[in-house]
Every structure is written in structure tokens, then in C-alpha cells.
Amino acid sequence: MQRRTILTGTALGVAGAALGLTRPAGARAGQPARGLLAVRGVTVIDAARGVRRDQTVLIRDDRILDADSAQRVPVPPGTRVVDGRGKYLIPGLADMHTHATGIDDTDPELYVVNGVTTTREMSGGAEARSWQRQVAAGERLGPRWTVGSKIIDGTPSLWEGIDTDNDLHIAVADPAQARAAVRQEHAAGAAFIKTYTRLSRTAFLAVAEECRRLGLPFLGHVPDFVELTEASDRGLRTVEHLFGIWYDTSADEQRLRRAVAAVPIGPGEYNGWFNRMHPLEYAAACTYDRRRAERVFRRVARNGTYVTPTLVLHETNDLPEQIDRHDPRNRYFSADMIGFWDWAVDNLYLPGRTPARIAESRELFRRRLSLTADLAAAGVPLMTGTDLGTSYLMPGFSLHDELALLVRAGLKPLEALGAATLNPARYLRRSDQGVVARGALADLVLLDADPLHDIRNTARIDSVVVRGRLLDRAARVHLLADIEARVKQPSATPATYRGCACHGPARAVV
Template structure:
């Protein structure tokens, strides 16, 4: 995940509370309500227990008090009883790859109304830490955030010049600086260490060693100078995106790696690096060796390394011509956000794309779908992530798009749901999340239609429980209306242009375009 620096004339989004966004579902209480809520006669679906029909689920505080057959679990003492007949209850969803943008300040609410109850911030972020504080205080409702370190890259870094104040990246020249960066980020409160693309092999291995010493997971991009298998063997917890996976699985790996490692960059030379890397990536994809890939993926699976494919990111990057500028969901975003998206599409994504390049990138995306299916078939635990911060990706909404792409890639709907529920819980070391069982965290999504029949039914949300707080249909509609109203309000004028660090993520800073 990478972010571009763009100068805008807008200030950062005003606090959600200014628009009444902190009010739904008892968010001012400071803790979940203690009333007993029952969902009676519902079909429960989770990746651990499968499908259980005619169930009653009792929620009290932030926990599931009980869950089981309706005849065993009484609802007579419940303060609130929800008729679950004809409805489907799934665990809360997770977006395991996102970045706070700083333009609109409604991410927590949009995640919540979309049933996303867990989020992972992939770079140090003051915005995400403030949301985390507000949610913990009960003044807002939103997902639980896991917030990582600054992005640790080599020196020179692709980020040099794009992040002039060093607020989201740290360049390291050699193993000593790499180890020091891990210690600094641990002291700053990072939940994990995020590695990046231009780390040398020696620096990457030093990060792996120091992270293990500190008891912190390390994860992110597999650097250009490191094999996927070596990164996994050294304990890399999750691999983000599909860009670097091709090389280990190519029949021409040695030749392509020599080319990749010889690609030079100057500090901040994202455009030049990306343009020179594109032909190698496509060549690796076209020489994909499925037998070799199966061996690689089974090794990754044995090591317990997760993969977050971020297919919605790849779809946006690979096929910008297909972006719908009139998506009705855009009504929940400010003119500043949409204007930035449109500017990026017109100035960074579309210029200079020839018919041959368009055909090639469409072919590459189809290959990415196949790669995702092969990873899953080999036993690699996949997780859903959107790379929120990239142009046209939306908090909450795009997570449902990601689920649909998992199924389009060939996964069964229950496996796609596992990637959004059970697998993130396993990654986080939380056996009480991602399941619907007695004692589990009460993060739940009540659906009006069966997601196993059609994964797109995850968007047919009736109600959401966020750590026990019920957002019923009326409260959910109010929250969406509040967000839409906030999006229409003009932002206060900025005293000076604000640097907005967007999210190129390999795909938008291209063809020599300056950022």
C-alpha cells in the first residue's frame, strides 16, 4: 500500500460528532448496554460452525450470552426480541488493509453500518488513533482498529519526497537502522511492523529478527530483493497484495529476479520504479507455473502466513476504464473526496493507456483472480482487505465488493466469509471473534437474504451489533442519512493547502506523472 501526496485546498474532515454521527445505537453510553437482546428463530452462518437453522442468539453487554437451537435457548427474559425468521446472522466483517485518508471523517460510521466491526490500519495514523480513542470512550461507534507502525522502507525510499514530514514512513539504510526502527515503532505503540518494497534483504531480515525479539508481528510488502518463501520462512505474518507473489511461482524466476533487483530508483522515484516494474510483473504472471506455485503456497500455508489479496485495489488499478463515476454510494462522500478521485482517474490512471495496455491489464486481473483461487486451494488463509485510501474505494462498501470478487475468483461463499471473519480473528489471536458461539464477542450482522446463495446478499443488512450495541434498521438509516448530510456540508476553508496523502498502491503514479 502506498499513498501519493496531493495538495488540496481543503481542510481535514470535521469531527463526526459535529454532524450527529456519534449518536446511533447508544454510542454515548461509554460501554455496551447491559440489556438482554435476543435474535430468535434465525439461521446462523459462520465458517467454524457452518449453517445452523432456527437458532436463538442472546446478546448482553459486549458478549454473546448464549447461542443454540430455539427450543433450548429461551428468549422470554430478553428486553428486546428480534424476529430472525427468514433472516441470516453472520459474524461481524473485517477490513484487514486500510488507510485513513483525512479528507472525510466518517469512516467509523460507514464501517459500522456496513457490518465491518474490525479494521487494520496499515500505516501509523493520527486519524485512526483518534477514532480508536473516541470509540473506546463511547462517543462514536465503529470498528476495533489494529494500528501498525510507520511504513519501513529502504534508503532511498519510494516515499522520500512524498511524505516530507516522515509521518507515515521511515527509511532505513542497513540492518542497524532497521533494528532501531522496530524498537522506535514499538515504543510508539505500533501493533505490528509494516515492511515495504525497497528494503534490502539484509534490512528485511534484521526487521524479522528484531520483531521476533520484540514480540511484534511483521507484515506488509515482500521487498523486491526477497523471495516470498524466504519471507514466510522468517515469520512474515501476512503478505499484502498479489504483486510480489508472481516471481516465486514463475517458470522464469531467476531471469526475472535479476531484472527486478537491477531496477534502480532515486528517492521518491515512485513513478519510474513502477513503470520499470510493470513489464516484469506481467512476464512473471504469464510464466506462472501451477505445480511450482502449489509447492510454494503449501509452504506458505505450513508457515501460517496469511495473504490479503486486496482484489478491489487490483481491479481499480488494472481496469480504471471500468470505474463507474456515478456509483450511487458516492452520495456518502464529500465533493472534496470525489473531486480527488476524479482528478486521480483523469490525471494518473487513464492518460496514455493504449488498447494493447488495456487488454494486457485486463488479462493480468483475470490471472490475479486465478492466483487467489490457487492460494486458497493450497490452504493459505486469505483475509479480506480493501486498501481503503486508494481512489474510489469506500469504507465498508468496498469490503462487500471484495467478498464478491473472492467468489468470482472461484471461492465458495462460506470461504469468502471465512476470509472476512474467522481468518482475521485467527490472525489477531482472538478465538472469541469471527464466530457465533457462547462467550464470543457480539460483533454480528443480521441479513435479510442468504449470503451462501449469493454472496452479494451481505449487502442486504437489516441490523448490526457492534460489540453488543444494536444498530437496528431505523438507527442504521439515520446513520446513513447523517453521513450523507455531512458529505453535502462545505468544509471550513483551509488557511493553507493541506497535503493529502492518498494511496497509489503500485498502480496510480505511472507514466511519468508527478505526484
């Protein structure tokens, strides 16, 4: 299949000139020119300090020089000034659960044009590492990327037959193999280790111990055979998705755990795992004990464990009948990408959806929203993530959908913004990120409307500042038009598809 490279190498220079993003001789593509940029008279909103009106934010290169009242921040002559009156400035957004799809090569630019300036890659493939290098070298526009390990799963692994080249997962049968996998990925430069669904308890504990020895974070799915509280106690840094949370909070926990352990799952049985686990997950959700849950969640919060709910993923999995296959945002994706999404929905999501199963799934998603609110109320830090790679989830665009679902779940808009800005920065141990303050990174989003009035206003973007470089309204419009035109270029070879319904990238077979 022909790849569609967006704004790399020479193409970026040509497009940059067309978009008014020219730079002085010697500067690299995608990097800010020397000089000052000021956003003046703007309302600043961040989760650390709330709302500050009539502010001037002064930027040089990739740092905020000052951010204070317009009267206290002078704007030097020659500064490029953006009129912020009537607009709202927030920190750049973070998508903390992504997977490079391997079909459209457009993710970096789509993230940035949507105000997503930080991403975390959860399956450590070559695609994301390539994007990370290109962005860091200034060869293309893109977010700051944190790239993890290959997925460490048990054996048989849900990835067998899907990741046929073994470039995205490692299956381990025992603690020795688990420790070796951690060492291998650490040596390869992984920023963290990703644990997965069918990892045995002994192998999981070995991963935890080896990561502790190496000083390497580990995070991911709570395996079927491990309690949430034990995973958190052992140092699991973030819990990805809500699947593994119900059992610790169920009044019928022990019976359900025995049932989960007895479920036979063969190699590569993604759809089988969902189908066989659904009755048990539904039973656990229906026996949710709020007092028990509060004790569990406060323990998780004390341990400093984060949760990435990925509500957009759960909505897609639980309610595939509601997927909008005619979403106008689809124009930014190739026929191959849309083809994979449709293939997955028709072959993996919809078969076997009886009226009873649909009714249960609706109730389960309603309970997931309530569960998310309970986690936040107990002090568990939440982060936004989309699980890009799942059908009809889109780089950048779906992060705004996730914010809307967090508010629908019961979070206040400022709390939802914190999940997309301040909490990811704290997770990354970056005091200079996720805030609009002196000395912070100049990753910012200028909005036309107040996100605290309506969280959906995060999608009403005027401009984006990424690494100190301004992508103004006209540049955003031109960049989106360029992406739309490029993904319409026909593939050299028609593609057929195989892949998992969620949690991982589509793989094109040509």
C-alpha cells in the same frame, strides 16, 4: 481544509437520541446499555460451524451469552427481541488492510453501518490512532481497530515527497537503521511492523530478527529484493497484495529477479514503480508454473503465513477505465474526497494506457483471480482487505466488493465469508471472534438474504450489532442520511491534492 467530524462528542449524544440509541445515565456513548438482546428464529452462518437454522442468539453487553436452537435458548422477560425469521446472522466482517485518508472523518461510522466491525490500519498515522481511542472510549461508533507501525521502506523510498512530514513512513538504509525503526515503533505502541516495497534484503532480515527478539509481528509487502518463500520462512505474518507472489512461481524466476533488481527507482516514484514493474510482473504472470506454485504455496501455508489479496485494489489499478465515477455510493463522500479520487485516476492511473497496456492489464487481473484461487486451494489462509485510500475504494462498502471478487476468483461463498471473519480472528489470535457462539464477542450482521446463495447478499443488511449494541434498520438509515448531509457541508478552504495512486492515504494541500 475543514474536517467533517461525524458523531463525535456531543454530536453523538444528540444523534443517538434521534436514532433511538439512547442509553441510561452514566453509560458512555457508543456502549451498550445494560440488559439483554435476543435475535430469535434466525439462520446462523459462520465459517467454523456452517449453517444452523432456527437459532436464538442471546446477547448481554458485548458478549454472546448463548447461541443454539430456539427451543434450547430461553428468552428472559424484558429482553429486547429482534425477529430473525427469514434472515441470516453472520459474524461481523473485517477489513484487514485500511489506510486513514485524512480527508473525510467518516470512516468509523461507514465501516459499522456496512457490518465491518474489525479493521487493521496499515500505516500507523495519527488519524487512525485517534479513531481507535475515540471508539475505545465510547465517544463514537466504530470497529475494533488494530493499528500498526509507520511503513518501513528502503531508501530511496517510494514515499519521499508524498509523506512530506514523515508521519507515515520511515526510510532505512541499512540493518542498523531497520532495527532502530522497529524499536522506535514498538515503543510507540504499534501492534505490528509494516514492511514495504523497496526495503533491501539485509534491512528486511534485520526487521525480521528485531521483531522476533521483541515478540512483535511483522507483515506487509514482500520487498522487491526478497523471495516470498524467504519472507515467509523468516516469519512474515501476512503478505499484503499479490504483487510479490508471481516471481517465486515463475518458470523464469532467476532472470526476472535480476531484471527487478536492476530497475532504477528514484525517491517518491510511485507511478514510476508501477510503470517500470508492469512488464516484469506481466512476464512473471505469463510464465506462472502451477507445480512450482503449489510447492511454494504449501510452504507458505505450513509457515502459517496469511495472504490479503486486496482484489479491489488490483481491479482498480489494473482496470482504471472501468471505474464507475457515478457510483450511487459516492453520495456518502465529500467533494474533496471525490476530487482526490478523480485527480489520482486522471493523473496517475490513466496516462500512458495504450491499447496494448490495457489488454495486458485485463489479462493480468484475470490471472490474479486465478492466483487467488490457487492460494486458497493450497491451504494458504486468505483475509479480506481493501487498501482504503486507493481511488474510489470506500470504507465498508468496498469490503462487500472484495467478497464478490473472492467468489468470482473461485472461492465458495462460505470460504469468502471465512476470509472476512474466521481467518482475521485466527490471525488476531482471538478464539472469541469471527464466530457466532457462546462467549464470543457480540459483533454481528443480520442480513435480509442468504449470502451462501449469492455473496452479494452480504450488502443486504438489516441490522448490525457492534460491541453488543444494536444498530437496527431504522438507525442505519438515519446514520447514513446523517453522513450524507454532513459530507455535503462545504470546506472552509478549497483543496488541491497530492498523493500516491495506491497503498496509502491522500494528502490534502490547502
